[in-house]
Amino acid sequence: MTQSTRPAGERCHLPVVSLDNVSFHYEQRLVIEQLNFHILQRDFVGLIGSNGAGKTTLLRMIVGLLKPDEGEVRLFGTPLSKFRDWERIGYVPQKNAFNPLFPATVREVVTSGLYGRKKxxxxxxxxxxxxxxxxxxxxxxxxxxxxxxxxxxGGQQQRVFLARALVNGPELLILDEPTVGIDSETQEHFFHMIRHMHQRHNITFLMVSHDLDMMHAYLGYEPAQTSGKLKFYVKHTHEPDNCAETNLAHSLRDLRLAGEPAAAR
Structure with missing residues (x-):
């Protein structure tokens, strides 16, 4: 049975990210050891850990920028080495990975999100x-x-990077410290927006954040799993009514009209 012919509730239990016995060393230091973790469709996973715990390393392995020393990463059931459908994934890296002198306009940055690795x-x-x-x-x-x-x-830049990540309508959205360097009001608006996206759209989220209050408010206080210094907090949204694909641009416009500010400062 293909994904398109599965009942909605069953589609919501398909694996999106599978990590099987994954280990990674950085300059002889063991950063991640024998990690087993699975993210299902429509999950919202919050990843918390101290500096050096391996949070960004794990995200970079999932998007294919690093290779695990041991174990296997699978995306949508496909081993990472054979995965080619990168347009199904949106990735917002840490803000410090961006060169503010890069001579590109907002439109050019968002347009660059259309260029998958095979396009x-x-x-x-x-x-x-x-x-x-x-x-x-x-x-x-x-x-x-x-x-x-x-x-x-900073708030405007984060909206640009999120627009870039969303331009292809991804099924998996990975966010690495998306609210670093922006004021508290803008952070609150940002969390409100991504909670809205999770609740109303067929998007799976994996997010790293140091904003524990915001993370716990949505994901709870007890981690679903702990591995070394990494803690995984998970909110499942597996109700059949929540699995239907909707028009993301239309829905975010509705959110904007309902009170979201025209542009975060």
Missing amino acids: LFRPIGRDDKKKVDDALHALSIEELADRRIGRLS
């Missing part, structure tokens, strides 16, 4: 331009489209 340098067509316009509008940054990314505030 590099392909022409941008009418449908792609509409995807970019929808992402800009949904994240309330259309008025910033021609601004240089390095001249924006």
Whole structure:
């Protein structure tokens, strides 16, 4: 039975990320040891750990930027070495991975999210331009489209990077410290937005954050699993009614009209 023909409730239990006996060393130091963890469709997983615990390392392994020393990573049931459907994944790296002097406009940054690893340098067509316009509008940054990314505030930049990650309508969204360097009000708006996305859309979330209050408020206080210094907090959304795919851009516009600010500061 293919995914499209499964009952909605059954689709919500499909594995999105599978980590089997994964270990990783960094310069002879064991960072992650024999990690076994599985993320199901529509899960929201919060990853918490002290500095050096391996949080970013784990995310980089999941998106194929690092290879585990032992064990296997699978995405949507496919071993990472054979996985090619990278457009199914949106990734927002740490803000310090971005060079603020990079000479690109907001529109160019969001458009770059359309270039999957197998679509590099392909022409941008009418449908792609509409995807970019929808992402800009949904994240309330259309008025910033021609601004240089390095001249924006921290909150505005994070909206741009989130729009870039969402432009292809990913099924898995990975966020590495998305609220670092932005003010508390903007952080609250950001969490409100991603909670809305999780509750109403067929998107699986994996997020690293040091904002324990916000994480615990949504995911609870007891980790579902602990591995070394890593703690995994999980919120399942497996009700059949919550599995239907909806129009993300339309829904985020509804959220904006319901009170989200036009642009986080």
